[in-house]
Amino acid sequence: MTFLSLAAPAANGEAAGSAAFPPFDPWHFPSQLFWLVILFGGLYIALSRFVLPKLGGVIEKRGDTIADALDDAARLDEQAKEAKKQQEQHLAEARAKARETADKARAKVEAEIAEETQKVDADLSTRLDEAEARIQKVRAEALSNVDSIAADTTQVMLARFGVSVSDAEAKKAVEQATKG
C-alpha cells in the first residue's frame, strides 16, 4: 500500500460501494432546498424585522448623541467666546475710565501745586521787598548816624587834646572830611 492510492480516493469510495460524488447526489436536493428556504427565510425575517432595525437604531442613536454633543460644545464655545469678548470690552472700558480719572486727578493736583507755588512766590516777593525796604531804611539811618558819631568822636578826641569845639563846628568838619 502506498500513499499514491490515496490520490484517487474517490475511485476507492466508489469501489467501496458508496454513491456518486456526494454534492451531486440528487437524493438530498429536496431536503437541502427545503431547509435552505426555511432557515434562510427565517434568518432573513429575524434579521430584517427585529435584529437589524434595533442594531441600526443603536448606531443612529449614538450618531445623534455625538452630533448633539458636538452641537452643544460648539454652542458653548460660541458663548464662551462672546463672554470673553464682552469681558475684554469691559476691561478696556474700565482701563480707559481709570486712566481718565488718574489724568483728571493729576491735572487737579498740578493746578493746585501751581496755584500754591504762585501764592508762596508772591508772598515771598512781598516779604523780600519789605525786608529790602527795611534794610534800606536801617542803612540810611545808620549812615545818617555815622556823621553824628564822627562829630561826637571828633569832639571827644579834640577835648583830649584840650581843644573845645562846638557841635556845629565838629559837624561841619566831618562833612568836609567825608565829602573830600
Add this chain to the structure above:
Amino acid sequence: MNLSFRQIADPMHQFEVKKLIEIGPIGGLDLSFTNASFYMLLGCVLIVAFFGMAASRGKLVPSRMQSVAEIGYGFVADMVRGAAGEEGLKFFPFVFTLFFFVFFANMIGMIPYAFTTTSHLIITGALALLVIGIVIAYGFYKNGLKFLKLFAPAGAPWPIYILLIPIEVISFIARPVTLALRLFANMLAGHIMLKLFAGFAVTLATLGGAYIVIAPLAFAMGVALNALEFLVAGLQAYVFAILTCVYLNDALHPAH
C-alpha cells in the same frame, strides 16, 4: 490498510449528507433533517444569537461584542452603499443575511468534522438564483421594459449592437452560474485539499521508513492550507455579497 481508515482518509467523505431525522417523503419529496440542515441551522442560530444579543443590549457605549456586531453592520452597509448607492440600502437586510449566512457557513466548515453547507452546489446555486431572481424581478418592477437597456448600453453605433447585445445577454446569464460555481468550487476544492494533505501526513507517518521524512512537509502544507482556507472562507463570502450588490445596482440603475 483497512476499510475504516480508507473511509476516514477519503476526501469526499466530508461532503456526504446523512439523515439525522427522517421526514417524508412528503409529496414524493424526502425532506429529512440532515447533517447539512443541522450545520445550516447552527449558522443561523449563531448569527441571530450574536447580532440579536448585541442589538438587545444596545448600549450607547458599546461592549466589545456589540462593537464587533456594529462593525459587521457598518461593513455590509458600506458595501451596499458603495456598490449600489443609497437606493441600494433597501436591499441591505437581504445582503446582510446573505453575507453572514455564507460567512458563518464557510467558517463553521473550517471546524474539523463539521459539514460545510456552502460546499454543495444545490445550496450555492439556490442562493445565486435567488439573487438573480431578485435582480430581474426588481429590475422590471422598478424600470419596466427600460430594464432591458441593461443589455444595450447607450452610445454605441448600431452595428455594434448586433455584437454587443448577445455578449451582454450571455454575460448576464453567466452571472448566476459563476456566482454559484465560484463559492461552491472554492469551498469544495479547499476542503478536499485540506483533507488530502492531512491524510498524506498521517499515511506517510504510518508507512514508516523514508516516508517519515516527507510526512512533516505534508503536515506543514496542511497547516499553511488551513490558513489559506480561512482567508478563502472570508473572501468568498465577501465576493458573493459584493457581486450581489453589483448585480442589484444593475436592477436599480440599468442605464449605466
